[in-house]
Amino acid sequence: MASAAAPTTFSLLHSTTPASSSSATSASPSRVQLSSSLRSRPLARRLGFAAADPLLAANVAARVAAVRGGKGARGVVSMAKKSVGELSAADLKGKKVFVRADLNVPLDDNQNITDDTRIRAAIPTIKHLIQNGAKVILSSHLGRPKGVTPKYSLAPLVPRLSELIGIQVVKAEDSIGPEVEKLVASLPDGGVLLLENVRFYKEEEKNDPEHAKKLASLADLFVNDAFGTAHRAHASTEGVTKYLKPSVAGFLLQKVVPASAIPDGWMGLDIGPDSVKSFSEALDTTQTIIWNGPMGVFEFDKFAVGTEAIAKKLADLSGKGVTTIIGGGDSVAAVEKVGVASVMSHISTGGGASLELLEGKELPGVLALDEAVPVAV
Ligand SMILES: Nc1ncnc2c1ncn2[C@@H]1O[C@H](COP(=O)(O)OP(=O)(O)O)[C@@H](O)[C@H]1O
Numbered sequence: 001m002a003s004a005a006a007p008t009t010f011s012l013l014h015s016t017t018p019a020s021s022s023s024a025t026s027a028s029p030s031r032v033q034l035s036s037s038l039r040s041r042p043l044a045r046r047l048g049f050a051a052a053d054p055l056l057a058a059n060v061a062a063r064v065a066a067v068r069g070g071k072g073a074r075g076v077v078s079m080a081k082k083s084v085g086e087l088s089a090a091d092l093k094g095k096k097v098f099v100r101a102d103l104n105v106p107l108d109d110n111q112n113i114t115d116d117t118r119i120r121a122a123i124p125t126i127k128h129l130i131q132n133g134a135k136v137i138l139s140s141h142l143g144r145p146k147g148v149t150p151k152y153s154l155a156p157l158v159p160r161l162s163e164l165i166g167i168q169v170v171k172a173e174d175s176i177g178p179e180v181e182k183l184v185a186s187l188p189d190g191g192v193l194l195l196e197n198v199r200f201y202k203e204e205e206k207n208d209p210e211h212a213k214k215l216a217s218l219a220d221l222f223v224n225d226a227f228g229t230a231h232r233a234h235a236s237t238e239g240v241t242k243y244l245k246p247s248v249a250g251f252l253l254q255k256v257v258p259a260s261a262i263p264d265g266w267m268g269l270d271i272g273p274d275s276v277k278s279f280s281e282a283l284d285t286t287q288t289i290i291w292n293g294p295m296g297v298f299e300f301d302k303f304a305v306g307t308e309a310i311a312k313k314l315a316d317l318s319g320k321g322v323t324t325i326i327g328g329g330d331s332v333a334a335v336e337k338v339g340v341a342s343v344m345s346h347i348s349t350g351g352g353a354s355l356e357l358l359e360g361k362e363l364p365g366v367l368a369l370d371e372a373v374p375v376a377v
């Protein structure tokens with residue numbers, strides 16, 4: 001029987017397809033503000049040096065062993081959560097499926113997508129559902145808006161989503177309410193309706209049960225494919241599982257692998273040549289590198305020097321057989337920008353989620369899903 005004892009997901013994509021475009025300044029608040037908790041995380045830890053933290057070290061070792069053990073193609077290990085792959089046309093035809101994805105992509109000042117990795121990562125699940133005749137109600141957050149904020153609308157994602165899925169995606173102006181209900185009612189089998197940013201409601205992040213019930217009332221069943229948000233217990237990731245059965249994991253969620261010297265009024269926005277040298281020397285002695293968080297504000301070329309140097313160093317080491325794992329939306333965008341994403345061993349869409357998993361924490365967005373039913377072979 002599959003064991004549910006170990007935490008299960010570390011979502012990875014092989015980095016083979018180039019992103020739609022390369023460099024631009026991101027509009028997301030997580031990219032222009034410094035999260036204090038994140039920045040206070042020691043750099044060594046953000047780079048994945050586990051030695052200073054035995055618990056983290058043990059978890060990293062276990063995950064990497066799983067990857068190296070070659071358990072399945074692309075180092076993917078099944079997890080003990082029911083998967084969307086177990087649902088066939090008999091389960092899906094004509095059914096309304098609420099899909100939570102992480103489409104939190106970077107946008108430039110003109111609302112152009114500057115890295116579409118997260119959109120591409122969501123496509124296999126959506127295609128499986130529509131090919132089996134389901135009506136897909138697709139939801140995501142974008143950035144960290146406080147209330148309805150037009151610049152965090154999901155509207156700019158519609159053309160790329162439609163192109164990748166191969167059908168025209170319909171966009172709702174809201175995520176709940178009568179207009180959405182009407183659009184759901186007119187959705188054909190195999191159609192896709194994209195809801196507006198779920199974080200336009202404060203109830204989303206509060207995991208308000210009444211709000212979760214409203215979201216869930218749109219659909220018959222739930223698929224969570226938002227790895228980047230799996231460490232958040234929000235209404236659209238965790239709350240809806242209470243009202244939608246089955247609640248299953250999407251294909252992306254299923255994949256597993258394993259200055260204080262700065263004067264007041266100044267900001268450190270990049271690492272300098274000495275730090276690049278120190279990191280490079282330390283990296284030379286590693287066999288596995290997990291990188292989460294760029295070295296500076298790489299969206300600006302002036303502050304991209306450290307990030308580029310480390311990205312190139314990792315690319316170099318990757319070529320020498322070192323396992324290189326990149327986690328997080330911005331880190332993925334950074335290696336895409338440098339043009340070395342395709343040589344890394346693995347690309348993960350989740351930054352914070354990956355780190356919490358490595359720390360041995362359970363991810364609420366995964367925990368809430370149905371268990372897989374073991375099948376004798
Ligand atoms: N020293 C710094 N000061 C301010 N912002 C920074 C600094 N270093 C990096 N950043 C910004 O932090 C963001 C990366 O955030 P993070 O959440 O760690 O990455 P990821 O999305 O890969 O998990 C990028 O937009 C980057 O510009």
Ligand SMILES: O=C(OP(=O)(O)O)[C@H](O)COP(=O)(O)O
Pocket residue numbers: 030102104143144228229232327328329330349350351352353
């Ligand atoms: O960008 C994300 O995560 P990341 O910054 O850890 O890569 C996810 O979309 C989660 O976003 P959140 O940290 O605002 O919940």
